[in-house]
Structures are given as structure tokens and as C-alpha cells.
Amino acid sequence: MAVKALFALYPLLQGDYRAVEKALQALEGSGVDHRVFPTHTELSGEEDKVFAALREAFRRAAEEGAVVLWALLTNACEARDPFRxxxxxxxxxxxxxxxxxxxGMEAKSALDIGTGTGVFAEAFARLGLFAVGLDPRADRLEVARAKVKGARFVEGRAESLPFPEGSFDLAFFGLSLHHLDPLPALREAARVARRVAVLEWPHREEAVGPPLxxxxxxxxxxxxxxxxxxxxPRLHLEADWVLALWEKD
Structure with missing residues (x-):
């Protein structure tokens, strides 16, 4: 289960912040994704790794004397995940x-545009590609980073990709193009990749998925x-999905 922890550490009757420094050093060595803020620190990852990192941070801080560590834990990052x-x-x-x-192509890299929580970025990584997932929502990317260790995740918008021209072999939209401004999104995808692939729902009314x-x-x-x-593009029509493929001449 993916969890997120917010915690703060308070040294008691100590004249310096060595306890805090030791706790942060422990986090650096834990391999758990974390972000340090002026008032607290956020951890995200699988529950056993997050709990182990908190325990080690407390143990290292306590070497300097009495400390108080408070933490808030949530699994809401996983509850919001409709993609899995x-x-x-x-x-x-x-x-x-x-x-x-x-x-039909030799590829070493793929950009998953509108990655959500990294389902397709994970698939490309499993196939041995350098995979990057892009999404405008930081909360989804937190879940992606916790679940997918073989890919990199970047916050950004499809209509203005933060990558140089020709950065990838493939730019992939996994059920995301209908949420975007499609013309600039497609142009940006073609700017950074030599093949553009768009996965979409079949064009029929259904009880699940977007309306017709x-x-x-x-x-x-x-x-x-x-x-x-x-x-x-070249179109591949399956019973439950459509895949459009386009590549530069």
C-alpha cells in the first residue's frame, strides 16, 4: 500500500539542531522519496519503507538526546488512484x-503524456526503455513515484512540454488526449519525439469511461x-480501444 507521511521533529533542551540534521541524513540514506519544508518533511512510498525510514530518522535523532517526533499518515494517495x-x-x-x-521501431526512450499514476510509464520501463511520465497533477505523480521505481516523473503540461526537440523516440498519450487541447498537445509531442501514439476509448456510449x-x-x-x-496516423482498431500511430518522415 502506498502511503504519505508528514512529520516534524523537535529536539528538547538542546542548544543546536544536530538531531534534526541526523534525522535528515537518515532519510537521505533510506531511498524513500521525501521533500523537506521549513516546518515539516513529507515522505511517500510503500508503507513498510516509509515506516522504516521514520523509525531510523527517530533513532538517529535520539542519539543527540530527548526529541519529540509527530507524524500524520494517510493512504489517500492510493485511494485517489482510478488508473490501477x-x-x-x-x-x-x-x-x-x-x-x-x-x-516496428527501435526505441530506447518513451514519454508518457498524461501519465496519471504511471501505469504506462511503468510498462515502457518494463520493456527496457528510459521512461518518463508527465502529468500536471502533483498528487498523482506522488503515487507514481511511490509505485514505479523504473521511470522518472515530471510535473508539466502536454501543451508546453519541458523537453528539448527530439528528446524521445516515442511520445504516448494513454487515454489522455481527450482531456487536453489536442492540436498543441500533438504538435508538442511531435516536436520531442519521432513517433506519436494515441490510445483512446472506442467511440460508443458505455457505462464506464468518458461520455460519447x-x-x-x-x-x-x-x-x-x-x-x-x-x-x-495509422489506426489500430480493437474491440475495447483505438491506437493511432504517427511518425516523422
Missing amino acids: QEERLRRFPPLAIAQKALE ARRLSPEALEDLFRRALGSP
Whole structure:
């Protein structure tokens, strides 16, 4: 289970902050993702690693004398994760879709745009690629970093990617393009990668997923690619998903 901990440490009757420094040194060596703020520190990761890091930080601080450590713990980071529901993973098998997106090309790197909690970034990493997941929401990226150790995660927007031209072999939109301003998002993807892949829901009304008005039909996808990039994509139509592939000449 992924958890997040907020904690603060108070040395008692000590004339310096060596106890705090020792606690932070312990965190540096723990391998757990953490961020230090003026009033507290945040940890995120799997529960056993977070608890072990807190225990070691307290032990190291206590070497300097009496201390008080308070901590708040939550698993809400996982409760907000709709991307890893079993039914969704069965319908959109990440590894199989990642392999399809890479079909016919030699690739070493992939950018997962709108990564959410890193499901597809994890799939690309498992295939041996240097994988980067990008999302505008810091809370989702916290969960991604806790769950996926083989990829890097960056906060940013699809319409203005924080990467130089030609940084990746593949730019991948995993069920995310319909949430974005599609024309600038596609142009930015083509700027940083030589192949652009878009995974979308089938164009039909369903009880799950976005409403029909938000879904991109195959014809709409072709039109968007033509307007943004000058030529249509190759379309792979499956029963439960659509994959559009476009690459530079």
C-alpha cells in the first residue's frame, strides 16, 4: 500500500539542531522519496519503507538526546488512484499496448503524456526503455513515484512540454488526449519525439469511461493529426480501444 507521511521533529533542551540534521541524513540514506519544508518533511512510498525510514530518522535523532517526533499518515494517495483498478487494467493491458505502440521501431526512450499514476510509464520501463511520465497533477505523480521505481516523473503540461526537440523516440498519450487541447498537445509531442501514439476509448456510449461527446472517433483522430501534423496516423482498431500511430518522415 502506498502511503504519505508528514512529520516534524523537535529536539528538547538542546542548544543546536544536530538531531534534526541526523534525522535528515537518515532519510537521505533510506531511498524513500521525501521533500523537506521549513516546518515539516513529507515522505511517500510503500508503507513498510516509509515506516522504516521514520523509525531510523527517530533513532538517529535520539542519539543527540530527548526529541519529540509527530507524524500524520494517510493512504489517500492510493485511494485517489482510478488508473490501477483491476477492470481498467484488464481492458487496457499496459504491457500489450506499450508493445503495440512500439511495433516496428527501435526505441530506447518513451514519454508518457498524461501519465496519471504511471501505469504506462511503468510498462515502457518494463520493456527496457528510459521512461518518463508527465502529468500536471502533483498528487498523482506522488503515487507514481511511490509505485514505479523504473521511470522518472515530471510535473508539466502536454501543451508546453519541458523537453528539448527530439528528446524521445516515442511520445504516448494513454487515454489522455481527450482531456487536453489536442492540436498543441500533438504538435508538442511531435516536436520531442519521432513517433506519436494515441490510445483512446472506442467511440460508443458505455457505462464506464468518458461520455460519447468527449470520445475521439477514428475520423476525429485522423482529422486532428492532419490539422496538427499534416498527415493522418495509422489506426489500430480493437474491440475495447483505438491506437493511432504517427511518425516523422
